[in-house]
Amino acid sequence: MKFSAQEEYGLRCLLRIAKESPDDGLTIPEISAAEGLTQANVAKLLRILRMGGFIDSSRGQTGGYKLAKKPEEILIAPVLSALGGRLFESSFCFDHSGVDSICTHSIDCSVRSLWRAVQNAVDAVTMKLTLRDMMNSEEQVQSVVTPLVETIN
Amino acid sequence: MKFSAQEEYGLRCLLRIAKESPDDGLTIPEISAAEGLTQANVAKLLRILRMGGFIDSSRGQTGGYKLAKKPEEILIAPVLSALGGRLFESSFCFDHSGVDSICTHSIDCSVRSLWRAVQNAVDAVTMKLTLRDMMNSEEQVQSVVTPLVETIN
DNA sequence: ACGAATCTTTACAAAAAAGTCAAGATTGAT
């Protein structure tokens, strides 16, 4: 169970843009240097983020990347979803219409309950987390995590 | 963010053994047929589970696989860990000694707080889930998820 | 002892994911 490279690095790039230069924008070389990724790789990741509507780009001498919306309007879950394909894909257990759909694989889908429990938990966390939350201290993030209960109970 | 194939299928095999035949044990062909996986693939997965100490195997005409311990003594988290490599590996952000270790990658590790929050959530779920819980109804699983709060707060 | 049924291991092949490269298109400053 882990985050894909695209999810991790893509999110890093997005956060970097949000933190470093909300007005002027950042260039690929700048992000590349800051995050220790190659320029080609950063370009690939930013393309995904742009097509997902999270960032805007401009070309030319003063070009670069900016957030497409205010940080507090960007949710983590859709970002991860755009970067990593489906959130919580479980190839055989669920078809792609949702957790409750019918299992097409084994006679009784014994893994479903675990998947559902974990999905609930992570979903609750990511859905509540906005970029702005992440840019602040960890204490604040902890408090953002608390409302988790609302979703579980 | 997803479970690897090994995690999913390996866990399926383990659950199958736990449910179907706690006393006699199950053979590779039986598990293969029940889960719709090839025998070669099942053999590979069971090898991992055996080396992790979750199941015992015996050869010969009456051979097969059984749980190595009582179902209620087997935790899900170590099983997933054995199957999928590291639980919640985040290649650059953390080294492998733990969540709190120093980030060796970017100047400030802005993704850490998200990773930690998600890890806490999932960890809390999986750690509380035993095989026996999973073998019962989903209602029970939901109640297992509730204690999540204890970990977060 | 024999043989059938089973697990065991190693090496290999196929598929997916991740990352790189190179050529092109656009823009703004001068």
Added chain:
DNA sequence: ATCAATCTTGACTTTTTTGTAAAGATTCGT
């Protein structure tokens, strides 16, 4: 107009993950 700085795209290579194949070793019942 020109140039340098920037983004854009598609094809390619490498690495990792996943799955397959085949030959071998062990055990139990007869």
